[in-house]
Amino acid sequence: MSATAVLQAPLRRKSRLGGRVRIAAGLVACLIFLFPVFWMVLSSFKDQRDIFTVPPTLFFTPTLETYFGFMQRADITRRLINTIIVATGSGLLSIAAGAMAGYALARIRLKGAGTIGVLILLSRGVPPIALAVPMFLVARSLGVTDKHITLILAYCTFLIPYVMWLMRGFFLALPRELEESAMIDGCSRFGAFFKIILPISLPGLLSTLIFSMILAWEELLFALVLTNRYASTIPVAIAGIAGDTVNGANWGALTAVGTITVVPVVIFALLVQKWLIQGLADGATKG
Amino acid sequence: MSTVGIRDVRKSYGQVEVLHGVSIDIGDGEFVALVGPSGCGKSTLLRMVAGLEEISGGEIAIGARVVNDIVPKDRDIAMVFQNYALYPHMNVRDNMGFALRQRRTPRAEIAQRVNEAARILGLEHLLERKPRQLSGGQRQRVAMGRAIVRNPNVFLFDEPLSNLDAKLRVQMRSELKELHQRLGVTTIYVTHDQIEAMTLADRVVVMNGGVIEQMGPPLELYDRPESLFVAAFIGSPPMNFLEGTPDDAGRLIVDDRLAMALPVKLAGSGRVTIGFRPEHIHLGEAGWPATVSVVEPTGSETQITARMDDHVVRVLVRGRTEARPGDTIHLSVKPADLHVFDGATGRRSEVAHA
Numbered sequence: 231m232s233a234t235a236v237l238q239a240p241l242r243r244k245s246r247l248g249g250r251v252r253i254a255a256g257l258v259a260c261l262i263f264l265f266p267v268f269w270m271v272l273s274s275f276k277d278q279r280d281i282f283t284v285p286p287t288l289f290f291t292p293t294l295e296t297y298f299g300f301m302q303r304a305d306i307t308r309r310l311i312n313t314i315i316v317a318t319g320s321g322l323l324s325i326a327a328g329a330m331a332g333y334a335l336a337r338i339r340l341k342g343a344g345t346i347g348v349l350i351l352l353s354r355g356v357p358p359i360a361l362a363v364p365m366f367l368v369a370r371s372l373g374v375t376d377k378h379i380t381l382i383l384a385y386c387t388f389l390i391p392y393v394m395w396l397m398r399g400f401f402l403a404l405p406r407e408l409e410e411s412a413m414i415d416g417c418s419r420f421g422a423f424f425k426i427i428l429p430i431s432l433p434g435l436l437s438t439l440i441f442s443m444i445l446a447w448e449e450l451l452f453a454l455v456l457t458n459r460y461a462s463t464i465p466v467a468i469a470g471i472a473g474d475t476v477n478g479a480n481w482g483a484l485t486a487v488g489t490i491t492v493v494p495v496v497i498f499a500l501l502v503q504k505w506l507i508q509g510l511a512d513g514a515t516k517g
Numbered sequence: 518m519s520t521v522g523i524r525d526v527r528k529s530y531g532q533v534e535v536l537h538g539v540s541i542d543i544g545d546g547e548f549v550a551l552v553g554p555s556g557c558g559k560s561t562l563l564r565m566v567a568g569l570e571e572i573s574g575g576e577i578a579i580g581a582r583v584v585n586d587i588v589p590k591d592r593d594i595a596m597v598f599q600n601y602a603l604y605p606h607m608n609v610r611d612n613m614g615f616a617l618r619q620r621r622t623p624r625a626e627i628a629q630r631v632n633e634a635a636r637i638l639g640l641e642h643l644l645e646r647k648p649r650q651l652s653g654g655q656r657q658r659v660a661m662g663r664a665i666v667r668n669p670n671v672f673l674f675d676e677p678l679s680n681l682d683a684k685l686r687v688q689m690r691s692e693l694k695e696l697h698q699r700l701g702v703t704t705i706y707v708t709h710d711q712i713e714a715m716t717l718a719d720r721v722v723v724m725n726g727g728v729i730e731q732m733g734p735p736l737e738l739y740d741r742p743e744s745l746f747v748a749a750f751i752g753s754p755p756m757n758f759l760e761g762t763p764d765d766a767g768r769l770i771v772d773d774r775l776a777m778a779l780p781v782k783l784a785g786s787g788r789v790t791i792g793f794r795p796e797h798i799h800l801g802e803a804g805w806p807a808t809v810s811v812v813e814p815t816g817s818e819t820q821i822t823a824r825m826d827d828h829v830v831r832v833l834v835r836g837r838t839e840a841r842p843g844d845t846i847h848l849s850v851k852p853a854d855l856h857v858f859d860g861a862t863g864r865r866s867e868v869a870h871a
Contacts, residue, residue, distance in 0.1 A: 407602035410569050415663075416590040416619030429606045 267492065274485035281481050296482035297490075306467060306487065313447060313463040313491075315378050320385035321443035327386070328393025329435060333423060335394065336401035337409070347398070350391045361387065362455040369456055376458040384452045389442045396441070400434035401427065437502040444495050464491050518703055519580040519593075519670035520545050521566065527574030528561055528727075535561060537727045538575065548697050548704045550718035552711055553750070557724040560675055563707045567596050567673050579670055590619070595664035596673040599680060601656045603648040603663075609635075610644040613662045627666075634665040637696070654685045661693075665700070672697075674706040678713065690716060711751050715739070723747050745863035748792050748856055754820060756792045757830045760860060763789060775826045777805050780852040781868045788860030795820070795833035797854035800840075804849035809840045821846070 273281050275292035300306050334340075335347045365384055369375045404427065412422035428435070450465040457466065464487065471484045521543040528536040536558045543549050551559040564570040566577055568589035576583050584592050595616070604612050610631055617627045635641045638658045648656055657677065664672055677693075678686045694717050697704055708714050714721045715735040722732040723746070730750075731743045742748035748756050761771035763783040768776045769791060783789060807823035807830055814837065821832040821840055825848075832848065840846055857866045 405600055405602060407598040407600055408604065410567075410589075411596065411598060411602040411663075412604075412615075413569070414567060414589045414592075414594060414596050415616035415667075418588070418590070421619075426604055430604075 270485045270488050270492075273481065274489045276482070278480075278482045281485075296486040300483045300486055306464075309462055309464050309467045310490070312378065312457075312461055313465075316381045316385065316453075316461070316463060317443045317446040319378065319382040320389055320446045321439050323382060324386050324389035324393045324442050325435060325439045328390045329397045329428075329431075329438075330423075331390070332394040332397030333401050333427065336398045337406070347394075351395060354388060354391050358388070358451050362451055365452070366455050375456060376460045376462075378461050380456050381453060381461060381463070384456055385446045385449060389445060392445070393438050393442055396438045397431070397434065400431050400438075404430060440498045440502045444498055447491070447495060518545050518701065520578075521671055521703060521705065522578040523562070523566070523575075524578070525575035526562065526565060526572060526577060528558070528565060528570065529573045534573075535727050536565075536573075539724075539727075539729055540575075541722055541729070541732065543703060543705065546701045546703055548706065548717060548719045550706045550708060550714035550721045551724060552708055552714040552721055553724035553730075555709060558727040559707045559709075559724050562724075563673055563675055563705060566671070566705060567594055568592050593670045594673055595667040595669040595671075596675065597660045597664050597677045599676040601648075601660040601680075603656055603659055605648050608645050608647050609640060609651070609659050609662075612648065612659055613666050616663065616667050630666045630668070631662075634662045637665065637699075638662050653681055654689070657681060657689060661696070665696075670703065672702050672704040674704065674708075676708055677706075678708075679710075686713075693717060712753060715751070721751075723750060725750075741865070742792075742856065743865050745790060745792070745858045748858070752794055754795050754831050754833065756794050756856070757798075758790050758792045759825075759828055760788065760790045762787070771828070772826065775828070777825075779855070780850065781855055781857070783857065783866075783868060789866065790858045790860055790863075792856040792858065793850045793854055795831040797850055798830075798832045798834075799849050799851075800832070800834060800838070800846050801849055802847060804847035806845055807848055809842050809844045809846055812838065812840055812842060814838075823848070 272288075274296060275294070276287070276290055277293055277295070280287050280290055331350075335343060366375065369380050374380045408426055408430070409417075409419070409422040412426045413419065417425060448465060449463075450469060453463045453466045454469065457463070468484060468487055468491065471487065472479050474480065521541075523539060523541040523543070525538045525540055526536060527534060527538055539558070539562060541549065551562060553559050561570060565572050566579075568584065568587065572585050576585050578584065579592055579594070604615065607615065613631045613634060614627045617630065622630075631644070632641070635644055638661060640655070640658055640662055643651065643655060643659075648659065651659065657680070660677065678689050681689060690713060697717075706714070706717060715738075718735060720732060721735050721738055723730045723738065725746050731738060731747045738747060738751050742751060742756075745758070749758070759769065759771050759777070761769040761775070761777075763769050763779065764776075767782060768778050769783075769789070770776055779791070805825060807825045809821055809823050810829075811822040813820040813822075818836065819834050819838045821834065821838065823830050823832060823846060830848065832846075855868075857868050858864065859866050
């Protein structure tokens with residue numbers, strides 16, 4: 231007994247040390263990532279004059295002045311609504327098209343399927359700025375600049391490949407026999423997809439949907455190029471406030487709008503985490 | 518219930534042909550086991566009957582209807598997969614009723630048929646559970662139940678017992694046999710386990726390299742294997758083989774060193790392989806001398822591993838034995854129990870019993 235205890239003690243100490251190192255590393259990483267966000271949220275509740283004081287004021291009477299000031303501006307509310315419309319629209323459209331494409335890539339034996347997949351993925355390798363200008367020209371010729379649908383379609387160009395590859399992975403992880411069994415039980419391939427595969431993939435679908443909505447929510451470049459007044463989104467507004475050359479950057483407004491933009495993203499991310507932790511296809515097979 | 522006709526069926530993936538013309542006629546209510554090593558094409562053939570793989574050549578008929586171009590759902594078959602493939606988001610009741618709901622069977626009838634199948638399989642108390650709340654054996658039963666409620670023309674089984682532990686496998690095996698005797702549905706059963714094939718099937722089809730080596734009732738395969746492959750595949754522990762050349766004195770010369778007196782006369786003088794099963798060897802005063810290397814008692818029988826020159830011979834004796842490692846024993850085989858295979862082709866040679 232004593233011999234094993236002696237043997238195990240250093241081992242245990244070593245693994246505990248390893249755990250501490252990992253926790254410390256995690257804390258440092260969190261600090262690096264979260265500090266700017268923390269600073270932004272903090273600044274948004276300060277008076278304009280407190281933002282740049284040195285040393286910074288950590289204790290102050292929080293004010294909602296900047297929030298009220300900016301939420302009353304009609305263009306900010308409109309842009310928030312625009313962002314919601316565009317993020318939801320492009321998220322739903324890309325999940326519908328991308329999930330089916332991902333399923334096809336994962337399951338259907340087709341000559342050149344691999345090439346098609348790689349080509350679609352390659353389209354993500356093109357720098358967005360190279361696409362933005364041609365897209366603007368096309369939109370202008372069609373007379374659809376500054377419309378929600380234009381931005382939604384533009385976002386689909388990068389969201390669909392993203393959804394497709396994520397969902398392909400989810401589908402590959404499901405046993406093929408599930409659909410085969412459904413097809414023997416009386417489903418067509420489409421039926422098997424909708425009745426068996428989709429319900430099982432719901433956690434994956436929802437998290438992918440939310441990830442895509444976050445990407446669309448934060449997108450700046452296409453929104454800047456393709457929209458003007460009517461359909462422009464929040465990131466464009468932030469860029470506008472930061473780059474206001476006439477009145478100078480209004481940092482209070484910037485942090486307030488930034489905070490409003492980030493809050494839904496954080497909520498979404500927490501939701502995704504909850505879904506991702508759930509098992510995908512528990513119990514389908516031998517287990 | 519229905520017959521199944523498999524006629525000169527071929528399967529190719531691109532340029533590679535994996536099934537080279539297989540024909541099997543399966544009678545109404547017959548239980549046929551397809552057995553062979555992995556890659557022999559048995560699962561592919563089963564999947565072609567199910568409609569999950571396209572048929573590259575030949576035709577498959579279920580009943581009088583050729584099903585080559587008929588989708589799986591219209592073939593009126595039920596299949597049990599090796600990994601069960603239960604629908605994880607449905608409880609046991611819905612899993613078993615799914616196929617009936619697809620066919621728009623009235624609710625009351627679905628309930629009645631699911632309950633009946635659950636009763637047969639002893640699943641009544643599990644009907645509201647999700648698959649993840651079941652043990653491996655219970656999942657296997659649900660997979661079976663899903664097939665039973667369909668009341669299909671043909672049952673297809675793809676290694677349904679491989680994922681169970683040894684004890685449960687033996688238990689499920691007899692339940693499966695009982696189930697077939699009760700329902701009498703035509704069944705095609707794929708396995709790599711020759712014991713499963715032998716114990717369950719009315720007829721065993723041994724496949725190797727995309728062709729049928731031999732098919733017939735289990736004991737016929739055991740008693741009269743038509744090729745070296747079947748002889749080696751069927752039976753456990755496996756048959757002993759020795760390769761050599763017969764001489765004029767009725768002996769088999771193995772490696773120019775070992776001269777074994779044969780109980781049969783061999784025609785011709787080409788190389789042959791003789792085979793004899795461990796349980797057909799008699800120990801006595803006379804016979805081929807061999808040196809015992811390992812003795813493994815199991816109680817009801819004892820397996821002896823012995824050496825004749827460099828060649829390992831396994832002997833299975835009923836009950837206990839006095840033999841110890843290092844002892845010399847004498848082995849003999851009755852003429853009827855000696856199998857002779859052509860050295861070149863591996864096919865069975867007929868011999869005149871001396």
